[in-house]
Amino acid sequence: MTVEGRAVVISARIGAGHDGAAGELTRRLSGLGFAVDRFDYLDLLPGRWGQRLCDAYHRELEIAPASWDWLLAAMGHAPLAGLARAVSALALPNLRKVLAPAPRLVVSTYPLASQALGALRRKGELDAPVAVYLTDPSVHRLVVSQHADLHIAPNDHAAAAVRRFGAPATEVARPVVAPEFRPALPGERDRARRRFGLATGERLALVVSGSWGVGEVEEITADVTATGVAHPAVVCGRNEALRERLTRAGVPRVFGWVRDMPALLRACDVVVQNAGGLSTLEALATGVPVITYRCLPGHGRANARVLDEIGLVPSVTGVAGLAQALSTARPSGLPAGADPAGLLARLAGMRIPEVPAA
Template sequence: MLVEGRVVIVSARIGAGHDGAATELARRLRARGLAVGCHDFLDLLPGRLGQRLCDAYHRELEIAPRTWDWLLAALGTAPLAWVADRIAALALPRLRVVLGGSPGLVVSTYPAASQAIGGLRRRGELAAPFAVYLTDPSVHRLTVNTYADLHIAPNRHAAAAARGRGAPRVEWATPVVAPGFRPAVPGERGRARERFGLAAGERLALVVSGSWGVGEVEGITADVAATGAAHPVVVCGRNEALRDRLRRAGVSRVFGWVDDMPSLMRACDVVVQNAGGLTTLEALATGLPVLTYRSLPGHGRTNARVLDEIGLVPTVSRDGLEHALRTASPAELPVAEDPAALLATLVPPMAAEARSA
């Protein structure tokens, strides 16, 4: 039984980006012979508080998305940061159970989990190495924890921002994207289009808005179609109401939850996104050009600004949308060390001996 070699990853089902990063990190760490357990931070909160917080955030993005600009800014102030820290501390009793048995490494992919784990380190209750994986290209105050041994950033800009917010050690690494997201080989695009019922000779723009299908998706779809430069293919995630509205509006290429996103991406020519999260990285890894258009307030806008500044994903206006859809070219993800390799270096020698026993 692996005890000291056990890695505990704490994520959260807020959208899909945090869980997606956790899942891929776990896969890579297991490939290195480590036992990995993944836990949802929301389930560590008392009662149904975690689900209520998740639902409230979801509803805010649906009903009053502009308030997320204000809330994100407010969470960067000391008073609300203190409140967020107090809420995170409510998870400590269950978190202590999850971390029992002397893990070899603890990894967080979610800000509130980072605050709670950092609280255990501050209290002297956590001896294991503690790492934070930053899932977004923009870095908020709450995503950095000064008690972590290592922060891993998805690009140099995020690494510099994390250092500026007090992270004691920061490394940047190639973003974690599942291996299925890769460029198409000859003939593969045609087969993918046939599978999804997409026309062979059209230029297709894949419109994505995260697993929740939030933001101005209907407006984005209408604007893309109006340019005549590409036909929109819309993925609504788990937002069935959005899917139904688009179909009633006459949009013919609409999908709900898609199990094989790598193939659907390889069927398309360009991706239009609004949040700058994991789907953006997956599209870039697939070799597609990506555009930001009508970005979500809050983290969507901060991510869009960084992605534009570092030259990975341009933000386009309505006037520039047609030209961008016709001429966009793919950008290459920065190549650096595998984040799992960086994490593995934190596992103490005793864990390595237990792992190989």
């Protein structure tokens, strides 16, 4: 395969959504012939600033999750957004280093990285086209860089919001999900259930809460059980303390970090989620219906509103509403749209054929 040039993809290990999108974009761009270098924005910050930022975000979600409602609202105002842009500039010295030699394309999946790249474009220090890939269905001011050449949005609602914040060019694309996340083949669901020790005759609701296992997971689990409609199977991600608490409480189907999430999703009948992030997209791609319940404050609630508004994932409240949703949930699949890798390749000047929207 002819090498089409160097592409740089920058994400961040805050949750799994930014990295998940970056990983799949890297795979697709590599398939188009790019030599892709991928970096974590947090590692580009000086000293231990990156890890401290990640830890602070994680602790805030655990200890004071309600503060994220305030923070998201504040992001809509110029002073705090300006402060965030100033903080993003701390990565510029190391960012300049990883962008040498000059790439043909730069892609960001993380807001602070997008702001830092925008600063380089504004200063005339970066000639390569810059694209921002939006990982969430909702949009706040900080995800938009007015100096990026292209913003790729997962739905029309997000695209409209990006334009209101002054993005020069926006395209709607089908969300990127790894190809392993696909609907079950005949007999595959029962094989997956036996593999994970799940009963084949039960209606199972998979409770997910991101890679960190944050939010009202224990309450969600209890409410699913109280409905009598489905039995909960809970994924705790890297939150071992949560896993231990649920196990001690007698919840029979509790998982930690799951390496084969596609198979576990295919084993279940419905997903109950609280953030509207990567797990939601993976479930939709797998053909499993998704419900939002007891969502996280801040971006979790913003995502839930958008997903409900566009008819992709219903957001419900109360045990009665949960019971109704668990009974009637139907798969919707991922929304249609162009392949984002194709949009990126064309931004970099590659001539590739138009692929019909899926």
